[in-house]
Amino acid sequence: MPIDILMPALSPTMEVGTLSKWLVNEGDAVAPGDIIAEIETDKATMEVEAVDEGTVGKLLVAAGTADVPVNQKIAILLEEGEDAGALKDAEAAAPKPSAPAQATPAAETPAAPAPREEAAATPPSPRPEEGASAPASKGGSAPAANGHDAGGARVFASPLARRLAKEQGLDLSAISGSGPHGRVVKRDIEAAAASGAAKAAPKAAAAAGAPAAGPAPIQAPSDDKIRALFRDGTYEVVPHDNMRKVIARRLTEAKSTIPHFYLSVDVALDALLKLRSEINAQATVVDGSPAYKLSVNDFVIKAQALALKAVPEANVTWTESGLLKHSVADVGVAVAIPGGLITPVVRDADKKTLSAISNEMKDFAARARARKLMPEEYQGGSTAISNLGMYGIKDFSAVINPPHATILAVGAGEERAVVKDHALAIATVMTCTLSTDHRAVDGALGSELISAFKGFIEKPMSMLV
Numbered sequence: 001m002p003i004d005i006l007m008p009a010l011s012p013t014m015e016v017g018t019l020s021k022w023l024v025n026e027g028d029a030v031a032p033g034d035i036i037a038e039i040e041t042d043k044a045t046m047e048v049e050a051v052d053e054g055t056v057g058k059l060l061v062a063a064g065t066a067d068v069p070v071n072q073k074i075a076i077l078l079e080e081g082e083d084a085g086a087l088k089d090a091e092a093a094a095p096k097p098s099a100p101a102q103a104t105p106a107a108e109t110p111a112a113p114a115p116r117e118e119a120a121a122t123p124p125s126p127r128p129e130e131g132a133s134a135p136a137s138k139g140g141s142a143p144a145a146n147g148h149d150a151g152g153a154r155v156f157a158s159p160l161a162r163r164l165a166k167e168q169g170l171d172l173s174a175i176s177g178s179g180p181h182g183r184v185v186k187r188d189i190e191a192a193a194a195s196g197a198a199k200a201a202p203k204a205a206a207a208a209g210a211p212a213a214g215p216a217p218i219q220a221p222s223d224d225k226i227r228a229l230f231r232d233g234t235y236e237v238v239p240h241d242n243m244r245k246v247i248a249r250r251l252t253e254a255k256s257t258i259p260h261f262y263l264s265v266d267v268a269l270d271a272l273l274k275l276r277s278e279i280n281a282q283a284t285v286v287d288g289s290p291a292y293k294l295s296v297n298d299f300v301i302k303a304q305a306l307a308l309k310a311v312p313e314a315n316v317t318w319t320e321s322g323l324l325k326h327s328v329a330d331v332g333v334a335v336a337i338p339g340g341l342i343t344p345v346v347r348d349a350d351k352k353t354l355s356a357i358s359n360e361m362k363d364f365a366a367r368a369r370a371r372k373l374m375p376e377e378y379q380g381g382s383t384a385i386s387n388l389g390m391y392g393i394k395d396f397s398a399v400i401n402p403p404h405a406t407i408l409a410v411g412a413g414e415e416r417a418v419v420k421d422h423a424l425a426i427a428t429v430m431t432c433t434l435s436t437d438h439r440a441v442d443g444a445l446g447s448e449l450i451s452a453f454k455g456f457i458e459k460p461m462s463m464l465v
Contacts, residue, residue, distance in 0.1 A: 317405055323440060
């Protein structure tokens with residue numbers, strides 16, 4: 001019987017993918033291991049191999065189709081002896097490919113009209129002493145300045161009157177106010193209670209006696225409201241690709257669910273720069289190029305890995321059932337690529353030479369920009385490094401990338417005035433900030449980790465022995 005070919009899950013976090021290209025046509029014979037398609041995930045473009053032997057009977061999803069869910073049928077393979085008659089139900093079951101989104105100028109597809117006042121923040125009301133008066137409500141009486149009654153209508157009442165009405169189960173909207181601008185005041189509540197009038201309806205009374213609900217979650221403004229802030233024809237809509245969607249989701253989750261705190265240190269680089277220059281000068285020349293060329297970032301990766309081994313209590317990952325204490329120092333390194341970033345992981349970085357780390361990172365960066373990294377090359381690790389020093393950034397705080405418990409933000413090395421032996425001197429210094437998951441690593445432990453890192457950077461020979 002025909003064999004279904006499904007959209008594969010190419011990583012544990014993959015939910016949808018883009019079927020970039022078919023490398024086979026209908027009628028082609030395939031064998032296990034043959035490359036049949038290229039699938040684009042949020043991080044990389046990966047080749048998909050055939051698992052079974054047969055003939056491609058039907059391609060159900062067109063090349064270039066985006067957001068194809070994992071496990072959706074994308075093609076049908078015919079086994080030996082089967083013909084096109086076995087495909088009679090294929091077209092009926094085939095999903096209709098979604099049309100690729102177009103970046104349409106706002107002038108061609110204007111946003112739904114929305115009053116500017118709705119998108120803008122409401123200005124604060126002027127104070128009474130500034131000459132402001134309360135505006136009249138629909139019914140001619142003043143609207144509430146302090147809240148709503150049980151039915152949702154706004155009621156103008158003093159805080160004391162509101163509290164007394166709640167305690168006595170009175171419906172504020174049924175009480176005539178005798179205060180300024182029809183405001184309900186204490187004497188109005190006392191009069192209503194004495195007369196037995198204005199009792200709240202049972203439903204409202206029950207609601208008043210129920211525990212106060214928590215604040216409603218903050219809702220992001222709709223696309224239409226945001227677009228209403230800008231003049232038509234002054235912008236275009238660029239649809240999010242899978243990478244940007246995943247980055248947005250993961251970083252929002254990280255800042256919403258991980259209690260970050262930050263530790264910063266200034267690190268002297270003079271000894272490291274001197275050693276780096278000496279090591280690079282001794283590099284063997286192969287085919288006209290040096291076998292390696294160390295960067296400051298290579299030393300940073302090695303130092304952070306050694307710091308994790310020196311402070312093993314900080315080499316952890318938080319889970320609800322318990323801490324994962326790692327026995328290896330695997331360090332992720334953020335690499336900027338078109339449309340986002342990716343974090344390849346240098347495994348066992350504490351055990352590798354600086355030249356090995358340097359060459360591995362160059363290979364990672366090249367393949368990352370071509371979206372050719374495999375999932376096992378950018379998943380996992382227990383910490384990460386984000387270095388913006390090459391852009392001249394002095395210092396910054398990075399967002400933790402789950403499941404890591406820490407991330408080190410590295411700024412630019414620059415000459416600064418420092419005090420040495422009670423005298424003013426010039427030194428090359430860079431500022432590093434450790435972002436830490438407070439659930440897994442406390443302040444003192446985080447301080448030990450970044451202090452160990454500082455020690456390795458300022459005494460770089462310790463990384464060579």
